[in-house]
Amino acid sequence: MKLDRFREDSGVVVEIKSTSRHLESARAQVAYYLYRLREVGVRAGGEIWVPEEGLKEKVEGFSEEEVGKDLERIKHIVEMERPPPRKWIRYCGKCAYRGLCWGEER
Structure with a gap:
């Protein structure tokens, strides 16, 4: 787990994205960070920042069950x-983890 930023003054985990196209997965990512922090006794809040779009979104009320x-x-x-069969989708081309799925094939 690697946090983009942790604001110690307010106890907020900040996930920084370059675009708002995948906010749902960003919310899940922040929820995971908050979940893991709670496991070790740290109560924190969460935010998603998209600096290029001037967007700041609080992540509140995540579901530990989910x-x-x-x-x-x-x-x-x-x-x-x-592993399940690979399926190329339009996001694969710019995904930071592309190499895990596709190696040198594309």
């Missing part, structure tokens, strides 16, 4: 004998 379900789905995939 984060837990996401983690279970991830564990299921990791424990599979073979």
Whole structure:
């Protein structure tokens, strides 16, 4: 887990994005960070910043149950004998993790 920024003065985890196109996944990412921090006794708030668009959004009231379900789905995939088939979608081209799925194929 690598936080983009943690504002110690206010106890807020800040996730910085270059675009607001994927706010749903950014919210899930911040919720995961807050979930993990709660596990070690740190109560924090969350924000998503999109500086190029002047957007700041608070992440409040995340569902620990939903984060837990996401983690279970991830564990299921990791424990599979073979990974699920790859599916190229339009976001793959600029994804920071593209190499994990596609290697040198594209």
